[in-house]
Amino acid sequence: MINEQSLTSSNTDPGQASQPNQERVNVAYHVRKILELLGENPDREGLLDTPDRVAKMFEEMLSGLNVDPVSVLNTTFEETSDGPVIVSDITFYSLCEHHMVPFFGKAHVGYLPGKRIVGLSKLARLVETVSQRLQVQERMTSQIVNAVTTALEPEGVIALVEAEHTCMCARGVKKPGSRTTTIAASGRYKDDVALRQEFLRMIGK
Incomplete structure (x- = not known):
């Protein structure tokens, strides 16, 4: 079954996204594009939620970026x-x-x-x-x-x-x-x- 929420965040042009966390949406969108450039199919089951997962991972692992x-x-x-x-x-x-x-x-x-x-x-x-x-x-x-x-x-x-x-x-x-x-x-x-x-x-x- 296709995860519609995942497609909304990673398959939608970030300029058209309405999600509250715009930065995460932008990252997920470009991760999807990277997968496509690597020759992968981001719509297959194993990768369907990957752009969003990667975006959340970066958000967590870079959480100290703007902290003094x-x-x-x-x-x-x-x-x-x-x-x-x-x-x-x-x-x-x-x-x-x-x-x-x-x-x-x-x-x-x-x-x-x-x-x-x-x-x-x-x-x-x-x-x-x-x-x-x-x-x-x-x-x-x-x-x-x-x-x-x-x-x-x-x-x-x-x-x-x-x-x-x-x-x-x-x-x-x-x-x-x-x-x-x-x-x-x-x-x-x-x-x-x-x-x-x-x-x-x-x-x-």
Whole structure:
């Protein structure tokens, strides 16, 4: 049975669409056109809802695109700490901006508080925000550090990101299992080798 709603959103010229989410309709329409250009039949059963599914997927995976990372950390508390605050093994999924295929892994974030701290879940939310956009791992790592530095003005910030890139695993050189590690730091973490080594020990590296 043909899904009339699917045909309405993906088979209709986006200029004529009346759905409330115009951007999703536009994406679905063009995904359908891509399927046709690839020689597929977008009206066959297995692909009938694919344009809409892909549009919704992009909407979800790019949800951080227009979010200022610093705004995620806007609720802070006046508090100090004698040692670093570290949240490790924060899982994330992102889209490589070069091939628009996923890369995924874990981020480890630490900072030396100055006069303010932030809720621990906000650091995980920050990682999610900077990963949910077309991204490269190097920039993502720096964005984490820059956001924490701006929001909290701590004595130092450090982030280490480990990821597997499907653009290397499923295509091109085809090296599944290879992982990329990036690190960025500011303040005392940038200047003090012993502090960086302590951070690495605390996250098990």
